Amino acid sequence: MIDPVLLRENPDLIKRSQELRGESSEYVDEAVAADAARRTAITVFEALRAEQNAFGKQVAQAPKDAKAALVAQAQELAGRVKAANQAVSDAEASFTLAVQKLGNIVLDGVPAGGEDDYIVLREVGEIPAFAFEPRDHLEIGELLDAIDMPRGAKVSGARFHYLKGVGARLELALMNMGLDRAIAAGFTPLITPTLVRPEIMNGTGFLGAHADEVYYLPEQELYLTGTSEVALAGYHADEIIDVSNGPVRYAGWSTCYRSEAGSHGKDTRGIIRVHQFNKLEMFSYIDPADAEAEHQRLLAWQEGMLQDLGLTYRVIDTAAGDLGSSAARKYDVEAWVPTQGAYRELTSTSNCTTFQARRLDIRHRTESGKTAPVATLNGTLATTRWLVAILETHQQADGSVVVPEALRGYLGGLERLEPVA
RNA sequence: GGAGACGUCGCAUAGUCCGGCCGAGUGCACCACCCUGCUAAGGUGGAGUCCCCGUAAGGGGACCAGGGGUUCAAAUCCCCUCGUCUCCGCCA
Numbered sequence: 001m002i003d004p005v006l007l008r009e010n011p012d013l014i015k016r017s018q019e020l021r022g023e024s025s026e027y028v029d030e031a032v033a034a035d036a037a038r039r040t041a042i043t044v045f046e047a048l049r050a051e052q053n054a055f056g057k058q059v060a061q062a063p064k065d066a067k068a069a070l071v072a073q074a075q076e077l078a079g080r081v082k083a084a085n086q087a088v089s090d091a092e093a094s095f096t097l098a099v100q101k102l103g104n105i106v107l108d109g110v111p112a113g114g115e116d117d118y119i120v121l122r123e124v125g126e127i128p129a130f131a132f133e134p135r136d137h138l139e140i141g142e143l144l145d146a147i148d149m150p151r152g153a154k155v156s157g158a159r160f161h162y163l164k165g166v167g168a169r170l171e172l173a174l175m176n177m178g179l180d181r182a183i184a185a186g187f188t189p190l191i192t193p194t195l196v197r198p199e200i201m202n203g204t205g206f207l208g209a210h211a212d213e214v215y216y217l218p219e220q221e222l223y224l225t226g227t228s229e230v231a232l233a234g235y236h237a238d239e240i241i242d243v244s245n246g247p248v249r250y251a252g253w254s255t256c257y258r259s260e261a262g263s264h265g266k267d268t269r270g271i272i273r274v275h276q277f278n279k280l281e282m283f284s285y286i287d288p289a290d291a292e293a294e295h296q297r298l299l300a301w302q303e304g305m306l307q308d309l310g311l312t313y314r315v316i317d318t319a320a321g322d323l324g325s326s327a328a329r330k331y332d333v334e335a336w337v338p339t340q341g342a343y344r345e346l347t348s349t350s351n352c353t354t355f356q357a358r359r360l361d362i363r364h365r366t367e368s369g370k371t372a373p374v375a376t377l378n379g380t381l382a383t384t385r386w387l388v389a390i391l392e393t394h395q396q397a398d399g400s401v402v403v404p405e406a407l408r409g410y411l412g413g414l415e416r417l418e419p420v421a
Numbered sequence: 422g423g424a425g426a427c428g429u430c431g432c433a434u435a436g437u438c439c440g441g442c443c444g445a446g447u448g449c450a451c452c453a454c455c456c457u458g459c460u461a462a463g464g465u466g467g468a469g470u471c472c473c474c475g476u477a478a479g480g481g482g483a484c485c486a487g488g489g490g491u492u493c494a495a496a497u498c499c500c501c502u503c504g505u506c507u508c509c510g511c512c513a
Contacts, residue, residue, distance in 0.1 A: 050481060
């Protein structure tokens with residue numbers, strides 16, 4: 001949620017941000033008006049309530065014979081208080097509705113525009129060349145008996161898969177490698193719930209633009225999370241946490257569920273886009289002043305993973321219109337996928353500044369002793385999709401795959417994945 | 422699934438039966454000062470969160486798990502939801 005004080009005092013700043021996102025700046029005016037209406041309603045109600053409170057004391061102290069008359073008088077006042085109270089509730093609901101239409105304020109330097117207006121910050125590594133016709137990840141996965149799509153479909157439907165044998169081991173190895181690095185960097189591992197209550201799902205902002213991609217269990221009113229970010233952000237909801245000695249960092253390990261509504265026909269082959277996958281997610285709660293530096297650190301850890309896995313990648317600064325409502329800036333690291341001849345997103349790291357924390361009511365105590373919202377940041381350290389780039393990049397003519405050195409320790413020293421005869 | 426108990430200001434509790442003097446007492450912990458010369462105790466004071474008005478000083482409102490209701494008035498009475506605990510049943 002946008003800072004209401006900022007909305008009041010500097011609506012133009014928010015309008016500029018909305019324009020960068022390609023969204024209506026009229027929402028800002030609506031929110032400002034709703035805020036004014038809300039405050040007026042509060043003032044009216046509080047004056048009446050003060051009167052009622054004073055009256056109540058009189059009634060309590062009045063001698064018995066005078067009480068009846070006073071009570072009769074108070075009844076009329078009570079009616080007005082009730083109406084004013086209802087007016088406040090209505091005005092607050094309208095304000096919330098209006099302000100929730102506003103996305104986080106985009107940081108300086110974020111490119112304007114939509115999905116295709118990203119800026120490439122850097123390309124790292126050589127585009128791999130093959131002396132043979134490279135196989136795509138699914139073909140390799142099947143040669144290795146590592147990925148089983150047909151049985152995934154039989155049991156659960158399209159976009160479900162089994163990871164088997166070295167495939168299963170490879171994913172666990174990758175996750176463990178990420179986890180070890182996260183721990184070394186000061187992250188506390190956290191295996192999170194993947195079913196969450198509506199208020200948490202809403203608080204993290206995923207019921208906005210992503211609402212149709214979210215699985216929902218109406219019977220028990222629970223949402224399946226598409227990323228552990230939801231449970232990680234919700235972890236400290238309604239709390240005042242101590243970030244005076246540096247960020248509070250968690251590495252969340254969870255299965256993720258995405259319905260992928262609206263992406264029919266896209267990436268239907270293999271495990272690039274599936275309904276269920278695993279992910280290791282970094283999450284930081286931090287003093288807002290340090291958020292941008294932390295964002296760079298998260299990005300560096302992500303890049304370190306890609307580099308040590310021998311993957312070729314580029315880093316993009318996502319355009320404002322492609323940010324998602326909570327993020328003020330987002331970097332994607334995209335790995336080269338040889339058979340697609342394209343970079344595909346493997347990680348994403350977002351700086352949500354205080355937007356998400358304000359919505360979830362996560363605060364810290366500033367030096368002056370006041371409370372203020374913290375900043376939250378998140379970034380992917382490993383996911384199932386990485387197997388695509390690893391398998392394709394390190395494949396050999398005979399169908400085997402060389403295991404990147406950094407991963408071998410997590411596979412019992414295995415240096416090469418061999419096709420199953 | 423059945424039966425019951427409970428949810429109060431960091432922690433522990435009082436208050437709820439019999440509504441107003443309770444935004445709320447006490448203990449511990451905390452902060453400041455004082456006292457004491459010894460490793461701990463004593464004294465005084467302070468301190469919650471959120472919001473509104475105000476340049477400010479200050480004033481006002483809300484908050485007793487959450488929501489709704491009764492009432493002139495609700496921590497206290499009624500209903501619902503959530504959570505915790507105990508017992509029984511069930512358990513791939």
